[in-house]
Amino acid sequence: MxxxxxxxxxxxxxxxxxxxxxxxxxxxxxxxxxxxxxxxxxxxxxxxxxxxxxxxxxxxxxxxxxxxxxxxxxxxxxxxxxxxxxxxxxxxHQHDFESVARRWHQNNLPRWTPRYALKISQMMESRVFPHLGSKPIDGISNADVLRVLRLMEDDGVRETTRKCRTYIQQVFTFAIAEGIAEHNPATGVIHALKALPPANHQRSLPMSMMPEFFGAIKKDTAHPIVKLGLELLMLTMTRTGEVRFATWDEIDFEKRLWSIPAARMKMRNDHLVPLSPRALEVLKQLHQHTGHGRYVVRSPNSISKPLSENAFLVLIKRIGYQEHTTTHGLRATASTVLNEAGFRADVIEKQLAHEERNQVRKAYNRADYLEERREMLEWWERKILGDGE
Known part of the structure; x- marks a missing residue:
């Protein structure tokens, strides 16, 4: 029955x-x-x-x-x-959010540095996948995305919240291109997030304090590798990570060039750094300490490891300048001084390895400005050593 x-x-x-x-x-x-x-x-x-x-x-x-x-x-x-x-x-399963996000992540690896790729992966795994990972990509609503972001806001990571929203939005853009989603629920939710406080820009050292700052570094009792590494960063206007992970096979003393491969650059482009006379001298001194290993600025405690991430900041704090600058702030100082001195903006931006925002201009502008940058860095060297014009 x-x-x-x-x-x-x-x-x-x-x-x-x-x-x-x-x-x-x-x-x-x-x-x-x-x-x-x-x-x-x-x-x-x-x-x-x-x-x-x-x-x-x-x-x-x-x-x-x-x-x-x-x-x-x-x-x-x-x-x-x-x-x-x-x-x-x-x-x-292939169309759930986590699977799509991992395909998007894999698709972007060629243009990301390993560190940046890891940062995004960890953020997704800790903040997003536990809430959206198993949901079908075409079944996620604006409210679902907003719920995830507000949980992050409640944890007090507002800037990270906005970065996470950008990554989620890019995953949905990728899904729409694949034909497995029709709308992007992350697009409008930014208007429902809490407003950010005014930006607190990186502290940059006034040029008037630069010679004194430079002298304080030399007088400090820090390990020579740390002091020379920070000096190299200042002379070349490079980022902390670019100095920490520099290897000796990237340095060409004869051509006076440091060739940083795209895999280690933030913008995933090869970067040539002209070496001024003092930068070459710094590298020769570093070679006495680290030339038998791989890293130019290695850890004083390990021949096989790069310098720790915070070593330069610890040195800046110890010499009493933490309220005046950060390592990133030193790049801002260089940019300000060089622009005021009349050096071409394109040349300065190229030395800072900043990406051209105008995509049309970027496509046509392949200039390296190597000799102009060499002259500029030699001027910058004289300036920070206290005998510039």
Whole structure:
């Protein structure tokens, strides 16, 4: 006798699981904990199989019968419903947010530095995947994205929250291009986030204090590797990471060049750094300490490791200049002074390894300005040593 809605609704748990049969192989499995599951029995190649059709009451008796009839239709067409279910499950998994985000991440690796790629991956894994990872990419709403971002705001990481929103937005842009999503729920949510406080820009050292700052570094009792490394950073206008991970095979003393490979640059472009006379002297002194190893500015405590990330900041703090500058602020000082001195902006930006924002101009401007940059860095060297014009 076929099941009725009343029979299904009133089915009570017993000491053991039991089944209530409907028609054409459909039955209700009643667990001893009271849960009720729809199951369908069918024969394929002489073997009996079962397929889950959902949970009651989420799936009603009527809906379960519709699913049963669809399954029967698949059998008449020579298809195995279980195999089709597995195939669909795999496809659905490929289109969940985490899977799409990982494809987007992999797609962008060639233009990211390893450190930047790791930073994005860790942010996604800790902040986003636990909440959106298993959701179908085309089933995520603005409210879902906003919920994730507000949890981050509650943790007090507002700037990181905005970066995370940008990454989520890029994942959806990627999904739309793949044809697996139709809208981007991260686009408008920025207007629902808390306003950021006024930007606190990196402290930059006034040029009037530069000779004194330079002298304080030389007089300090820090390890020579740390002091020489910070001096090299100042002379070349490079970033902390570019100095810390510099290797001796990148240095050409004869051509007076430091060639930083794209893999280590923030903008993923090779960067040539002309070396001024003092920069060459600094490198020769460093070679006496680290020339037998790989890294130019290695850790004083390990021949195989680069200098620690905070070593330069610790030195700046110890000589009493932490309120006046950071390592990044030294680059800002150089940029300000060189612009005021009349050096061309394109040359300064090239030395700072800043990316051209105008994409059309970027496509046509391949100039390296190597000799102009060499002259500029030699002028900058004289300036910070205290004998500039």
């Amino acid at each position: 076929p099941l009725t809605n009343v029979t299904v609704k009133n089915a009570q748990p017993k000491d053991k699981d039991y089944k209530l049969f409907d028609e054409k192989g459909l039955f209700l499995l009643v667990r001893k904990n009271g849960a009720k599951y729809w199951r369908q029995k069918y024969l394929l190649d002489g073997k009996e199989k079962q397929l889950s059709l959902g949970v009651y009451p989420t799936v009603s008796l009527k809906e379960a019968r519709v699913k049963r009839d669809e399954l029967k239709q698949q059998l008449r067409q020579g298809e195995d419903p279980s195999a089709q279910r597995r195939k669909q499950t795999t496809a659905d």
